[in-house]
Amino acid sequence: MRILIVDDSKTSRLLFRAYMPKGEQHQVFEAANLPDALGSLQETQPELVVLDYNMPEHNGVEIAQAILQAGFKPKMALLTANTQKMVVDAAMAAGFLQVLEKPVNAEKIAALLEQAA
């Protein structure tokens, strides 16, 4: 599966990669903000986009809306430690598959990939 992770934090992107299942055929691409994400979507056509919620210029839900408006239709998951109802409701309304609670671990990522497959 081709996966795009959109997070302003390099650390968070590294940790996501680190906990990806080993030995499986997945390609992970990275973007730090909305313009990078749109560029990467065009180039890599990912099946799954994982978005951080709390980012400086646009939050993850806003980026998801921009992705859909640009005509892309990937499956999406929101990555956040801010799991209050407001955030989860906004994610569900925007069509996210799942809200993945930070910090991530191998089990959470495996469950997400299974759901997205």
Place this chain on the structure above:
Amino acid sequence: MTTDELELDALCELANVGLSRAATRLSQLLEDDIEMTTPLVRVVAYEELQQALQLDERTIIAAVWQELSGNVEGTSMLMFPTEDSRMLVQELVGLSMQEAGEIDLRAIEHEAMMEIGNIIISSAMAVIADMLGQDIRMSMPHYVEATLPDLMAQRDRGHAWQETQVIIMNTRLKARQREIEGRMVMLLSVTSVQLLFARLRELLLNASAAGS
């Protein structure tokens, strides 16, 4: 990205996860949406703390703080303007002045603020400790209504360690329906800053190795 930039990035992520967890817990307590700003993370000299927090030295704030000890030394603080703290307590405790009657409402407020602070601070610190794989112990919560200089003076008394540099992790938490706005701030000692960076380096190295 240089090593220093990557360490700072890791610190920001740590703050983001910890403070987001605090926002979630406050949202659950208030049954309200909590808007939070992207956490501001800075390493500053202790004397520059007030300036860095951008607080007027005459403003009276209601603060709950807990000392951190074990592998990380410092202080975690939750601060509200005094009027907001009263509103927060009355929302949560559900007591009006009339209902309180003979009961000392101020005492109830202090107790409730310490409990609220403890829940929110603990939720943030627990997730940070887990991410770092460190044992972070927390003191009982303290509550004070004072200006920032007075608050810091009270906090400094009886400290076994002396900061010259502190990490500030600062975010604003604003309840959407209730006009309640607070801040959460973490101050860490120099030794803790060094330890934290060492642990972050380790974490990043492990992550890079596992991800490659």
